[in-house]
Amino acid sequence: MASQAHEDVDLVIIGGGPTGLFSAVLARQLGLSVSVIGTQDEKPSSLVVGRADALNARTQQYFEVAGILQELRTKGIECNSKSFFSLAGGIDRQITSAYMYAKKPAASSTFSQGDFQSRQDKWWTGLEHCHHKHFLMIGQPEVEKTLLQQLDDRAPVHFGERVVSIREEAGGRSVTVVTDAGRTTRAQFAIGADGAKSTVRQALGIGFQGTKPEMIWAVLDTFLDTDFPVCSEIITFQLEGQSRVSWIPRERGMSRFYVLLEGDVTQARAEASIRQHLAPYRVDFTRTEWFSTFEVRERIASSFLSQEQGRVMLAGDAAHVHSVNGGQGLNTGIADAFGLIWRLALACGKGNGDGVGQVAAPAVSKLLGTYDLERRTVAQDVINVAARLVRDTMHTAKQYVATIEKNAGYITGKSRMGVSYHEIGSCLIVDSERDIWRAGKRCPDLVLTSPVISAEQEGQRQWLYSLARYGRFLVLAIGATPGDLHSLQRFRCAADVISLTPRGHGVHSAMDTSGTDEGLPTFASELVAPGDAFTVLVRPDMYIGFVGETKGAVDYLADLFP
Structure with missing residues (x-):
């Protein structure tokens, strides 16, 4: 491949996943010229199957402000209940199932395993000053497809090209990116949203410290033939005092399963574990669309901002990774984009309106510096919450749901709790x-x-x-x-x-x-x-x-x- 193309734009984005594509959509809305180098974690094109599966309330608000939520709502499933299915014994299984799927379930009940609440939605129904009181269950491929439809040839996405160099020019006024296709892109700013193995982060010499893998989970996107009482709820299955299987409803009648296994992690062993947890109900896997594994690790970049000239920012998995528990990966990356692009638009003298003057140089430093401070603080908090959730899978559903309830602000995207920038020293927050x-x-x-x-x-x-x-x-x-x-x-x-x-x-x-x-x-x-x-x-x-x-x-x- 030898395109030998040259581009001059306001913003170059490395990474064609949800974070990079949403950044491009917002940047175009604010009048920035944009080029996207679409390769992310060795992905040669937009995603077809797998990965993230839910948008929380906060992310839905972001997409609503951007004008694309309605299209996603027509494809996804609303879900605001978390159920727990206990497998203490045959009789307890039947009682728990009937309790869970009653039209008007009681708040709590006592089974032989102990006193716990088997169905909860109060962390959603109790949200204040929030329009979308639910998860929108929808796969990452649908999200990426919708975002790509918002772009055109004025914001090209160059899939199949890999960045070979990125440098900030002397004087701090531009960034130059070169790909293996011979494409050279010069921009005022660059965003590295190229995944956990980020080439941009490594080129900038930014550390990415954290834990080593502690657990390996299997994940399946599959279609079932079952007599289990299927419902549009997230179900965690408890067996022998642990919560190792979760069932997530998905669009198109598909089901997402997360399965914690010890030893070899294979599709056959994951399916066997699902059958064991759903017993005595019959489960047949008619078609599995995606099977993968993920390692539980928590890492965060030492800075979300390049240290030389401050013209390159990190966002999404390039800046932070954590377990999938709580569904915060895609959602946190989308929040990074929403918090970053308005800053870059002002720094470029653009915005949602005519005649927005370019901010002064000290203000540019303030805008970008607070992105690093605010989003890195949030990312560390999200990592901590996800870490508690994933480790609680080794305990009872009662303990797991208690952790969910305590950290509902991050998980649901609750507007008045969870993610907040007060009392962290941001100069764009005046204590009041x-x-x-x-x-x-x-x-x-x-x-x-x-x-x-x-x-x-x-x-x-x-x-x-x-x-x-x-x-x-x-x-x-x-x-x-x-x-x-x-x-x-x-x-x-x-x-x-x-x-x-x-x-x-x-x-x-x-x-x-x-x-x-x-x-x-x-x-x-x-x-x-x-x-x-x-x-x-x-x-x-x-x-x-x-x-x-x-x-x-x-x-x-x-x-x-x-």
Whole structure:
């Protein structure tokens, strides 16, 4: 292969998996020119079978803001229940099964193995300020296919090419990438999303420390003929005090099984273990679409940012790997992309709107430095959670579910718990808080209505996140005018302003930041109290940067856009 092509773009992405492709989709939406070197972990094309299998609530919000969630929802399966199937003995099996699949199951019951809760969904149903209270069970191949459909020849994906060199030019203004096909791409920035064996990470000399493999799991994507009472739930099977088999519902009527084995890990032994755990029900494997193994190891890059010029970032598995327990691999990589691209767009003088000025050099360093700090902190927390989950498979389902419940924020993508950037020293988080609004936490997704509800308007509702535009800051004027909103006018190309009022208290009287007489876009929420009067500044990645007087929001933006 000898293309000898030359490209000049804003951003070159190495890695054609979900992290790399989503980065490309977001970058194109913000006006960046993009080239993708698609090889990832020796993958010659987009994925056809296997790998990740679920999108959590947080990832669904990201895809909703990007405008691609609806297509994925038509292909996937919603799942918000975790069931445990106990195999203590024949009678206990039948009782547990009947209990699990009752239309109105009790909260808990006692079996010969002990007192434990065999069906749980409260970590989903109890989510607050969250629209999508479920996993969307869908395979990584479908996710990649959908992302590829969002790209065109303006963002080419060069599958089958492997990076042979990457270097940051003197002066720190560009990165040059060369592939084994002779392609040379020069860009302002580069993202290494090329998997756990990342060529980019190795070329940059970034360490990748962690544990050695401790367990080896088998994973099957298969179609079954069974008399087991199949349902759209994640089921963990307990046998002899351990939880070594999990059943995941998938699109197209397919089933995903994770099986922990000792000794030789083969498809035949995995299928035998599944039959043993599902006994006395009959199980026939009619067609297995994918069989693989994975080693449990936890590793994290010593930096997500190149140390020489800071023009190359790591994301996804190139930056962090962990066990699949909790389904955080793809989800964490997607969050990396969502947290990174808006920063790079601002550094390139692009964004979701006309006339966004390029931020000053100190602000560029701040933007990229906080990506490293925030996402590396989160990655370490995710590794810790996944480590606890995978080791609890050696114990009872009761202990396993207790670990899931304790760490539900990471597993479900819970909007107000789990992943947070407060109190980690990020300079893009100004410590501040009012009611449910806290800097460093994700912005709550609220149900909004017209300010004055009439009978005709009663059913007209929308969610706050549906108003968000990726790449732009969102300023929420909560309650009465919290200071001079007109002072935000100078940032109108980078920030949208919305007024939130108490339900039934009329339309906000302030003019919008463009200086027209039309007034701010105004919505009512039951979570806004009559006495509220403050401003919330939401970053483009939907994390709150500041809460307080409008002057504080102006100062925050002025630090980026002097």
